[in-house]
Amino acid sequence: MLIYILKRIIMIIPVLIGLSLLLFVISRLLPGDPVGLAAGPRATLEQIEALRVEFGLDKSLPVQYFNYIAGLLSGDWGASLITRRPVLDDLRIYLPATLELVVFSMTLSVIIGVPLGILSAVRPGGRLDVVVRIASLASLSMPRFFLGLMLQLFFAMLLAWFPLGGRFPFIVFPPPNVTGFMTIDSLVAGDIQAFGLSLKHLALPSIAMALSPMATILQLTRASTIETLNQDYVKTARAMGLSQRLILFKYVLKNSLSATLTMTALFVGWALSGTVLVETIFDWPGIGLYATHSVISQDFMPILGVSIVIGLIFIIINLIADLLYGMLNPKVQYK
Amino acid sequence: MSAKLYAVTSAPNSIWRQNFKRALYRFRTAPLAVPALIVVMLLLFAAAFGPLVAPFENDIYGAVDTGSRFMAPSLEHWFGTNDLGQDVLSLVLGGARITLVAAFIVVCMGALIGTLLGACAGYFGGFIDSIIMRSTDLMLILPSLILAMVIGAALGAGLNNLILALVVSWWPSYCRLVRGEVLSKKEELYIVATRALGARDSRIILKHILPNVSQVLIVRMSMDIGNAILMIAALSFIGIGVKPPTPEWGLLLSLARTNLPDVWWTAAFPGIAIFLAVFSFSIVGDALRSALDPKSTRF
Numbered sequence: 001m002l003i004y005i006l007k008r009i010i011m012i013i014p015v016l017i018g019l020s021l022l023l024f025v026i027s028r029l030l031p032g033d034p035v036g037l038a039a040g041p042r043a044t045l046e047q048i049e050a051l052r053v054e055f056g057l058d059k060s061l062p063v064q065y066f067n068y069i070a071g072l073l074s075g076d077w078g079a080s081l082i083t084r085r086p087v088l089d090d091l092r093i094y095l096p097a098t099l100e101l102v103v104f105s106m107t108l109s110v111i112i113g114v115p116l117g118i119l120s121a122v123r124p125g126g127r128l129d130v131v132v133r134i135a136s137l138a139s140l141s142m143p144r145f146f147l148g149l150m151l152q153l154f155f156a157m158l159l160a161w162f163p164l165g166g167r168f169p170f171i172v173f174p175p176p177n178v179t180g181f182m183t184i185d186s187l188v189a190g191d192i193q194a195f196g197l198s199l200k201h202l203a204l205p206s207i208a209m210a211l212s213p214m215a216t217i218l219q220l221t222r223a224s225t226i227e228t229l230n231q232d233y234v235k236t237a238r239a240m241g242l243s244q245r246l247i248l249f250k251y252v253l254k255n256s257l258s259a260t261l262t263m264t265a266l267f268v269g270w271a272l273s274g275t276v277l278v279e280t281i282f283d284w285p286g287i288g289l290y291a292t293h294s295v296i297s298q299d300f301m302p303i304l305g306v307s308i309v310i311g312l313i314f315i316i317i318n319l320i321a322d323l324l325y326g327m328l329n330p331k332v333q334y335k
Numbered sequence: 336m337s338a339k340l341y342a343v344t345s346a347p348n349s350i351w352r353q354n355f356k357r358a359l360y361r362f363r364t365a366p367l368a369v370p371a372l373i374v375v376m377l378l379l380f381a382a383a384f385g386p387l388v389a390p391f392e393n394d395i396y397g398a399v400d401t402g403s404r405f406m407a408p409s410l411e412h413w414f415g416t417n418d419l420g421q422d423v424l425s426l427v428l429g430g431a432r433i434t435l436v437a438a439f440i441v442v443c444m445g446a447l448i449g450t451l452l453g454a455c456a457g458y459f460g461g462f463i464d465s466i467i468m469r470s471t472d473l474m475l476i477l478p479s480l481i482l483a484m485v486i487g488a489a490l491g492a493g494l495n496n497l498i499l500a501l502v503v504s505w506w507p508s509y510c511r512l513v514r515g516e517v518l519s520k521k522e523e524l525y526i527v528a529t530r531a532l533g534a535r536d537s538r539i540i541l542k543h544i545l546p547n548v549s550q551v552l553i554v555r556m557s558m559d560i561g562n563a564i565l566m567i568a569a570l571s572f573i574g575i576g577v578k579p580p581t582p583e584w585g586l587l588l589s590l591a592r593t594n595l596p597d598v599w600w601t602a603a604f605p606g607i608a609i610f611l612a613v614f615s616f617s618i619v620g621d622a623l624r625s626a627l628d629p630k631s632t633r634f
Contacts, residue, residue, distance in 0.1 A: 141614035146606035273478030
């Protein structure tokens with residue numbers, strides 16, 4: 001088991017090298033002139049050239065790539081062409097905000113998706129099942145940005161129940177930074193008012209993010225519960241006269257939820273891509289908004305940084321999901 | 336078995352007709368399939384003839400009429416007008432062509448590249464397989480939205496670049512799908528027999544393996560159109576991809592943001608159009624799956 005984990009961790013290194021190479025090659029396809037753009041319209045040729053030297057863009061591509069990899073390993077992820085701030089520092093600020101949003105919305109989608117999935121699995125083809133299935137397909141088709149806009153329109157602009165965007169009001173002092181999670185930080189500081197404020201800011205973006213993973217989790221729970229309900233041991237339990245509730249909660253869920261939980265872990269990776277859209281709408285200061293701003297100004301180092309972080313999180317989550325599956329399902333053997 | 340043989344010898348067409356009838360029945364009885372098919376037909380009609388039936392055709396091409404800005408939905412302007420006085424209904428109709436054509440190109444090109452690479456990987460195995468599949472795995476690490484964002488940013492704005500960026504990030508999932516199918520098909524007896532008859536690899540792949548994979552592919556592609564529409568709209572929404580005055584749905588929605596909450600119609604109708612298009616394409620795709628592959632479960 002331990003050897004398996006070590007092997008998987010070592011396997012991450014070539015994958016990361018490949019990923020960074022792929023992204024690096026794509027970024028250098030750039031037909032435009034990001035340096036000229038960053039230097040501004042009044043920059044002289046010498047100034048542009050100086051900027052090019054400063055960012056190491058005057059060297060050959062293999063040298064640039066080697067420098068980038070060496071920097072990645074030593075904690076120098078390059079700097080933004082526009083703000084000149086180091087990418088790693090920016091990521092340290094923005095990543096916790098995104099993670100807070102992702103954790104909150106995934107929790108929301110599991111809390112709602114799993115029970116609804118079980119309910120519709122109990123009577124497949126029933127009225128509730130049809131409604132739930134159509135609703136879940138509809139939520140998968142709902143563009144996150146449109147849902148976000150409509151939530152904003154109704155609950156922030158018209159009803160004014162929730163703030164329009166952002167993470168915390170500007171006019172209130174935020175709690176001291178401990179974990180980077182606003183909600184946890186305010187609880188640590190014992191500031192109930194700040195906790196309420198940060199929850200209010202989290203609500204609409206989380207709902208906009210949670211809807212489509214919720215639908216998928218619902219469908220997975222439904223499918224695996226139906227499959228388990230049709231197995232022989234469940235029929236035996238029924239024949240023995242056990243009540244439906246006892247069968248469902250004691251014998252079926254344990255087996256049907258292990259697959260769902262594993263898949264849920266995988267969705268965290270996909271949820272990270274949804275943050276790009278949701279953060280743009282709600283002005284949530286996370287890596288998605290950071291990436292969007294950088295993409296629009298063709299500022300490549302931040303985009304590379306964000307993509308590598310997302311890739312890394314995805315790989316790690318994959319590993320955790322595999323291990324989790326093995327723990328929940330003793331039949332799995334590690335090689 | 337004997338009944339089947341009898342049917343084949345007596346009337347060669349009737350099995351086909353029977354299967355078609357059964358498939359049609361399964362399609363019709365899938366929930367919401369028929370209304371969704373109607374919506375899809377309407378969308379295809381709008382994509383083909385949108386500019387002709389649009390009440391204010393010039394608005395699609397960027398005509399501006401500041402005299403009639405921000406008019407609420409009325410009999411003259413069913414969906415109201417936007418900040419430039421353009422008729423939102425006309426823009427949505429004009430946008431249907433852009434979004435649907437782009438989505439079809441993305442899915443078809445992605446499927447074509449993925450199928451060819453996946454078939455080669457699955458059929459030849461060994462070194463070719465490792466190279467193709469390792470690069471596929473690499474591309475699948477990043478969510479396709481992020482990958483398309485990176486490529487789109489590198490290529491710059493424009494509809495063609497948007498399509499190219501999406502095609503590049505679209506093929507890996509097809510590659511994996513087709514490789515798996517080919518791996519299982521190539522061991523079957525009829526392939527071994529064809530090889531024993533001396534057929535070349537290219538003939539075996541193109542004439543014997545791929546036709547047997549096509550059903551899975553068609554179902555997957557039809558369910559994927561909705562995803563492609565979502566992705567195109569999303570990329571335009573965050574500012575990569577098409578630029579004004581092209582009436583792409585995601586872009587229309589993004590431009591409408593600044594006018595909320597008073598002018599809700601410029602945001603609502605393009606958004607509803609995206610939702611309806613994605614929803615009905617996924618339902619039709621799902622119904623198609625249950626029609627073509629009765630063993631699969633619905634939804």
